[in-house]
Amino acid sequence: MPKIEDVAAKAGVSVTTVSRVLNNRGYISQATRDKVAQAMKELNYQPNEMARSLFRKKSNMIGLIIPTVSHPFFSELVYHLEYYADQKGYKVLLCNSNRDISKERKYIDMLKKNQVDAIVMGSNVQDVKHYLNLNLPIISFDRTVANNIPIVTSDNYTGGRLASRLLVDKGCRKLAHISGGVGGPNHAALLASKRFQGFRDELPDTGIEHVSLELEIAGLGDKRNVDELVRFFQEHPDADGVFATSDVLAALVIQACHQLKKTIPQEMKIIGYDDVGIASLVWPRLTSIRQPVREMSECAVELIVKLLQGEEVSMINSFPVTLIQRDTT
Amino acid sequence: MPKIEDVAAKAGVSVTTVSRVLNNRGYISQATRDKVAQAMKELNYQPNEMARSLFRKKSNMIGLIIPTVSHPFFSELVYHLEYYADQKGYKVLLCNSNRDISKERKYIDMLKKNQVDAIVMGSNVQDVKHYLNLNLPIISFDRTVANNIPIVTSDNYTGGRLASRLLVDKGCRKLAHISGGVGGPNHAALLASKRFQGFRDELPDTGIEHVSLELEIAGLGDKRNVDELVRFFQEHPDADGVFATSDVLAALVIQACHQLKKTIPQEMKIIGYDDVGIASLVWPRLTSIRQPVREMSECAVELIVKLLQGEEVSMINSFPVTLIQRDTT
DNA sequence: CCCTTAGTGTCAACCGGTTGACACATCATT
DNA sequence: AATGATGTGTCAACCGGTTGACACTAAGGG
Numbered sequence: 001m002p003k004i005e006d007v008a009a010k011a012g013v014s015v016t017t018v019s020r021v022l023n024n025r026g027y028i029s030q031a032t033r034d035k036v037a038q039a040m041k042e043l044n045y046q047p048n049e050m051a052r053s054l055f056r057k058k059s060n061m062i063g064l065i066i067p068t069v070s071h072p073f074f075s076e077l078v079y080h081l082e083y084y085a086d087q088k089g090y091k092v093l094l095c096n097s098n099r100d101i102s103k104e105r106k107y108i109d110m111l112k113k114n115q116v117d118a119i120v121m122g123s124n125v126q127d128v129k130h131y132l133n134l135n136l137p138i139i140s141f142d143r144t145v146a147n148n149i150p151i152v153t154s155d156n157y158t159g160g161r162l163a164s165r166l167l168v169d170k171g172c173r174k175l176a177h178i179s180g181g182v183g184g185p186n187h188a189a190l191l192a193s194k195r196f197q198g199f200r201d202e203l204p205d206t207g208i209e210h211v212s213l214e215l216e217i218a219g220l221g222d223k224r225n226v227d228e229l230v231r232f233f234q235e236h237p238d239a240d241g242v243f244a245t246s247d248v249l250a251a252l253v254i255q256a257c258h259q260l261k262k263t264i265p266q267e268m269k270i271i272g273y274d275d276v277g278i279a280s281l282v283w284p285r286l287t288s289i290r291q292p293v294r295e296m297s298e299c300a301v302e303l304i305v306k307l308l309q310g311e312e313v314s315m316i317n318s319f320p321v322t323l324i325q326r327d328t329t
Numbered sequence: 330m331p332k333i334e335d336v337a338a339k340a341g342v343s344v345t346t347v348s349r350v351l352n353n354r355g356y357i358s359q360a361t362r363d364k365v366a367q368a369m370k371e372l373n374y375q376p377n378e379m380a381r382s383l384f385r386k387k388s389n390m391i392g393l394i395i396p397t398v399s400h401p402f403f404s405e406l407v408y409h410l411e412y413y414a415d416q417k418g419y420k421v422l423l424c425n426s427n428r429d430i431s432k433e434r435k436y437i438d439m440l441k442k443n444q445v446d447a448i449v450m451g452s453n454v455q456d457v458k459h460y461l462n463l464n465l466p467i468i469s470f471d472r473t474v475a476n477n478i479p480i481v482t483s484d485n486y487t488g489g490r491l492a493s494r495l496l497v498d499k500g501c502r503k504l505a506h507i508s509g510g511v512g513g514p515n516h517a518a519l520l521a522s523k524r525f526q527g528f529r530d531e532l533p534d535t536g537i538e539h540v541s542l543e544l545e546i547a548g549l550g551d552k553r554n555v556d557e558l559v560r561f562f563q564e565h566p567d568a569d570g571v572f573a574t575s576d577v578l579a580a581l582v583i584q585a586c587h588q589l590k591k592t593i594p595q596e597m598k599i600i601g602y603d604d605v606g607i608a609s610l611v612w613p614r615l616t617s618i619r620q621p622v623r624e625m626s627e628c629a630v631e632l633i634v635k636l637l638q639g640e641e642v643s644m645i646n647s648f649p650v651t652l653i654q655r656d657t658t
Numbered sequence: 659c660c661c662t663t664a665g666t667g668t669c670a671a672c673c674g675g676t677t678g679a680c681a682c683a684t685c686a687t688t
Numbered sequence: 689a690a691t692g693a694t695g696t697g698t699c700a701a702c703c704g705g706t707t708g709a710c711a712c713t714a715a716g717g718g
Contacts, residue, residue, distance in 0.1 A: 001464065003673095003674060003675080004674070004675060004676095005674085005675095013696075013697085014696070014697050014698075015675085015676095016676090016677085016696080016697070016698080016699095017695090017696060017697075018675095019675070019676060019677080020676095020677095020696090022675090022676090023676075023677090025676095025677085026694095026695080026696090027693080027694045027695050027696080028694095028695070028696085029694080029695060029696090032695080032696080046438060046441050046442045047442060047674085047675070048383075048442070048444060048673090048674050048675065049442045049443045049444065050379055050382055050383050050388065050443065050444050050673090050674080050675095051383055051673070051674035051675040051676085051703085052674085052675060052676075053379055053703090054377075054379050054380055054383055054673090054674085054675080054702095054703045054704065054705095055674090055675060055676050055677085055702070055703045056675095056676080056703085057703075059379065061422075068408055069398060069404050069407050069408050069411070070401075070404050070405050070407075070408040070606070072399075072401065072404070075398050075399050075401070075404035075407075076399050078398050078399075078404075078407075078423065079397055079398050079399040079425055082398070082423055082424070082425050083425065086424075091422050091439065091443065092422065092423050093390075093420050093421065093422060093423075094407065094411055094421050094422075094423045095411070095415075096408055096411050096412065109375060110420070112375050113375045113376060113377070113378045114378045114379065114420065115377060115378065115379050135330065220606030220607075220609065220610065221604075221606060221608070221609040248606075248610065251610040251611075252610065254612060255610070255612060255614075258612050258613075275550075277399070277549030277550060277577075278549075278607055278610060279550070280549065280550040281549065281577065281580040281581065281584070281607060281611060282580075282610060282611055282612065283583060283584060283587050283611065283612050284587075285584075330704095332703095332704060332705080333704070333705060333706095334704085334705095342666075342667085343666070343667050343668075344705085344706095345666080345667070345668080345669095345706090345707085346665090346666060346667075347705095348705070348706060348707080349666090349707095351705090351706090352706075352707090354706095354707085355664095355665080355666090356663080356664045356665045356666080357664095357665070357666085358664080358665060358666090361665080361666080376704085376705070377703090377704050377705065379703090379704080379705095380673085380703070380704035380705040380706085381704080381705060381706075382673090383672095383673045383674065383675095383703090383704085383705080384672070384673045384704090384705060384706050384707085385673085385705095385706080386673075659718105660717105660718090661716100661717090661718090662715100662716085662717085662718105663714105663715085663716085663717100664713100664714085664715080664716100665712105665713085665714085665715105666711105666712085666713085667710100667711085667712080667713105668709105668710085668711080668712105669708105669709090669710090669711105670707100670708095670709095671706100671707085671708090672705100672706080672707085672708105673704105673705090673706090674703105675702105675703095676701100676702080676703090677700100677701085677702085678699105678700095678701090678702105679698105679699090679700095680697100680698085680699090681696100681697080681698080681699105682695100682696085682697085682698105683694100683695085683696085683697105684693105684694080684695080684696105685692105685693090685694080685695105686691100686692090686693085686694100687690100687691080687692085687693100688689100688690090688691080688692105
């Protein structure tokens with residue numbers, strides 16, 4: 001690996017001069033600029049960003065902690081976040097916490113040690129609250145953490161209302177609310193519980209009752225997931241509408257219905273959440289509440305950039321959700 | 330951010346001593362060890378890994394370049410790779426190239442500048458071949474690159490054979506081979522073409538003919554994908570078996586069949602590839618060829634560790650595939 | 659009493675690049 | 689001829705931590 005010294009030698013100038021062209025400061029003639037560029041090219045020189053970061057106290061890295069990138073919602077989040085981060089010159093260090101609080105802690109430590117400029121937290125963070133006397137920007141994705149931490153979220157409450165309103169309008173008489181997440185239930189996703197709240201708030205006047213199931217997903221392909229759902233629907237044979245808090249859950253519900261020979265949407269209407277790719281790959285194609293992940297990711301990156309420039313940002317950044325009607329309702 | 334100096338002051342020892350306890354070298358009494366530990370705790374001190382990396386010429390970061398993490402195969406890959414990397418003390422810098430060669434180049438440069446210890450390439454790399462006079466370990470994931478670059482792959486050829494053998498055994502008379510990928514066709518995935526080779530090599534004796542379609546996926550939810558498949562099957566109404574080179578494609582084929590009112594598996598048998606989560610979330614549940622992504626990821630990390638220790642590694646690391654029978658065949 | 663080992667400190671160089679201070683030269687303006 | 693902008697070099701300090709050389713002390717063993 002050539003160093004700046006080598007470039008200087010090859011170009012016949014001083015190290016300072018090379019640094020000057022590298023950083024565009026002071027006066028430099030076009031001639032030397034070219035000489036230096038030439039030397040860099042010949043040596044295939046790349047400035048060592050670690051050294052620069054060390055001096056500048058800025059790494060241009062952001063840490064991203066999520067439960068697991070293997071869940072489609074998060075994989076889309078990661079994709080977009082990395083995209084916008086890259087646009088702004090930031091690199092993404094990815095951490096899968098599996099919702100394990102001790103792993104979250106370790107990752108936070110690791111990210112601090114590695115001098116990331118900011119952390120995006122898409123995982124629990126609940127108990128980590130007190131832990132956040134980090135002196136670096138944190139922003140939280142779809143989880144309430146503490147009121148001094150900016151959050152990017154979508155309108156979960158309205159999402160819940162939209163879902164149950166649709167099911168009601170379509171004539172359902174008894175609704176089921178299915179929640180849960182990979183690697184244990186979604187305890188910490190406080191915001192997702194607002195979906196439930198919205199879901200319920202739409203019902204009182206209608207006289208429609210609802211039942212609820214918190215599914216502990218055992219791994220996507222695991223048969224037990226569907227089995228448990230089948231059992232649940234056998235206990236509640238009169239349920240004719242389902243609101244699932246994620247499209248993955250909804251897909252499992254569809255499986256259960258197929259198994260129970262319930263026709264969709266005639267005997268059972270289903271609505272999912274997130275509108276990830278899978279929603280249009282299942283059959284029937286899933287009606288879902290869309291979170292604008294792309295826009296949310298863009299916002300997250302912008303928040304970070306602003307925070308790092310010392311600007312003020314709004315603490316709550318909520319995006320509207322939209323109902324995507326497909327064939328399960 | 331406290332520095333080692335602050336710790337030294339608070340503990341009443343020299344910087345060298347702190348460094349010694351930090352790195353476990355030389356003689357240190359338990360007493361000072363404790364004092365230093367205490368001081369670190371009180372200051373909430375974390376050694377600056379950038380500074381250490383700079384000195385050690387080792388960052389413990391690995392760069393991962395893939396087409397897009399939003400594709401389930403890659404999101405599972407990323408998940409497992411990050412897991413094993415973390416186990417071995419490595420961090421993962423994620424890069425989505427979208428199969429764009431110029432973006433790949435930029436990412437490779439970026440990773441070099443940032444002193445990653447190794448790169449895992451899950452994206453094209455074909456034209457980048459000559460570009461690889463990097464002086465750092467590269468390993469390639471499921472793509473042939475150059476013969477001096479170790480590769481982790483699975484037995485694509487056998488995968489193809491297994492697939493067509495199964496379709497033949499189940500009585501299909503005319504097969505369709507559907508390939509393609511998100512963001513353009515899969516040109517570069519040379520290895521995946523071995524699947525096609527295997528697929529064809531199983532047919533000659535049987536007298537079964539096949540047709541082939543290279544689908545340019547337009548985005549997962551896009552209706553045009555299914556439309557094109559429907560058109561294709563209308564042109565080949567006698568096709569009764571499909572081998573899709575990914576489960577996502579297979580899911581689209583299922584959609585097309587539903588739309589054409591072809592019953593699965595009676596009138597149409599379908600087999601996918603990868604056996605990602607989605608395979609068991611569609612209906613009917615998809616028969617697929619499973620690549621052992623977890624094991625492959627583990628292997629990739631191990632290769633890197635070995636390479637960094639200067640050990641010799643085998644250039645070709647191929648894993649067996651397995652046929653997962655579900656309900657589409 | 660000498661020698662060894664343990665335990666700690668001081669000092670300087672180093673990783674690779676950045677930056678400010680300052681010196682000096684050249685060239686165009688006024 | 690004086691002035692100021694332009695262009696480049698030298699030097700040293702710095703980012704935060706690591707390491708080797710060396711000195712010194714105290715304790716324990718033979």
